[in-house]
Amino acid sequence: MGDCWDGKGRGGKTFEHLTTPHQYSSLLSSYDVWLFDCDGVLWSGDDLIPGAVSVLEKLRKWGKEIVFVTNNASKSRGSYLKKFEKLGIKAEVDEIFSSSYAAAAYLKRVLNFPSDKKVYVIGMEGIEEELDAEGIAHVGGTSPSDNVFLPTLDFSSLQSEEALDPSVAAVVCGFDMHLSYIKLAKAHKHLTRPGAGDTDSIKEGSPSGGGCHFILTNDDSTFPAKGGPWPGAGSLSAPLLFSTKRTPTIIGKPHQPMLDTILAAKHFDRSKAIFVGDRLDTDIEFAVNGGIARLMVLTGISTREEIEGEDKKVVPDFLIQSLGDLDVVEDEK
Numbered sequence: 001m002g003d004c005w006d007g008k009g010r011g012g013k014t015f016e017h018l019t020t021p022h023q024y025s026s027l028l029s030s031y032d033v034w035l036f037d038c039d040g041v042l043w044s045g046d047d048l049i050p051g052a053v054s055v056l057e058k059l060r061k062w063g064k065e066i067v068f069v070t071n072n073a074s075k076s077r078g079s080y081l082k083k084f085e086k087l088g089i090k091a092e093v094d095e096i097f098s099s100s101y102a103a104a105a106y107l108k109r110v111l112n113f114p115s116d117k118k119v120y121v122i123g124m125e126g127i128e129e130e131l132d133a134e135g136i137a138h139v140g141g142t143s144p145s146d147n148v149f150l151p152t153l154d155f156s157s158l159q160s161e162e163a164l165d166p167s168v169a170a171v172v173c174g175f176d177m178h179l180s181y182i183k184l185a186k187a188h189k190h191l192t193r194p195g196a197g198d199t200d201s202i203k204e205g206s207p208s209g210g211g212c213h214f215i216l217t218n219d220d221s222t223f224p225a226k227g228g229p230w231p232g233a234g235s236l237s238a239p240l241l242f243s244t245k246r247t248p249t250i251i252g253k254p255h256q257p258m259l260d261t262i263l264a265a266k267h268f269d270r271s272k273a274i275f276v277g278d279r280l281d282t283d284i285e286f287a288v289n290g291g292i293a294r295l296m297v298l299t300g301i302s303t304r305e306e307i308e309g310e311d312k313k314v315v316p317d318f319l320i321q322s323l324g325d326l327d328v329v330e331d332e333k
């Protein structure tokens with residue numbers, strides 16, 4: 001792509017660091033479908049990345065297809081739509097793919113989760129609302145009884161059948177700012193009860209207290225928000241992986257279920273698509289796995305040093321400092 005500086009990662013993988021309006025313009029005209037990560041690309045917490053809204057508006061004006069793909073499970077797609085509106089970003093609900101939505105879709109359409117079973121949630125409203133939308137019953141999450149602190153070394157409240165609802169046949173773990181011992185203890189019990197690993201046995205009418213799926217919405221180690229990075233969903237679910245010794249199904253980027261959810265709804269030519277992300281081990285790896293071009297920005301988690309580091313698995317095709325840099329490109333002639 002002309003006068004670019006080729007980043008030479010020591011891993012032998014190369015990327016193009018774009019820095020001029022000509023390079024930006026060439027990039028913008030090269031792809032018809034633009035998939036955007038959210039945290040660290042469009043915003044940091046509730047603070048918009050400067051120029052991001054204008055770039056999105058230009059892409060829409062130029063007839064590009066826009067898709068939003070976030071590992072953040074704290075909100076449902078409907079709540080995300082409200083956030084987009086509040087931040088002045090035009091969006092439609094069917095353009096938004098959150099890991100909360102993808103996890104509920106996976107339970108419903110891939111696992112055929114039985115209507116007489118429940119999900120134990122470690123997470124917030126986003127997961128609960130998406131489970132509701134799929135008609136899947138759930139306990140835990142934001143329920144008051146699970147958002148208390150247990151008296152020290154007092155496990156008595158965890159002994160009753162009500163406390164450890166045997167109709168639970170899946171634990172879904174996502175970003176939860178109210179993570180507590182009681183939630184970890186209940187999830188641990190569901191995931192380690194006799195027969196919990198026999199998930200093939202989970203069917204409509206099957207006995208309660210048997211198989212129990214283990215699902216993570218995503219496994220990001222850190223969360224990009226003001227003053228961060230902060231511990232992310234992957235760091236919050238780590239205690240369960242350690243205590244249960246079980247291997248979860250992970251939904252979000254870079255994992256296949258998120259890609260399958262998007263491709264089931266959006267039928268685009270992947271050769272004309274580009275993913276814009278801030279994180280090598282989720283966004284960029286996701287795009288590589290999906291056969292999609294990848295543009296990395298430096299306004300979120302991953303750094304320039306990380307791209308050039310020895311142990312990176314993937315590198316982007318293109319690197320820019322911020323999505324807002326593309327705003328210098330005027331309307332296509």
Ligand SMILES: O=C(O)[C@H](O)[C@H](O)COP(=O)(O)O
Pocket residue numbers: 037038039040069070071072073175218220221222223224231232233234
């Ligand atoms: O910890 C998390 O859940 C993630 O850091 C957060 O959700 C990242 O969201 P994304 O960058 O995929 O929008």
Ligand SMILES: [Mg+2]
Pocket residue numbers: 037038039040041224277278279300
């Ligand atoms: Mg991000």
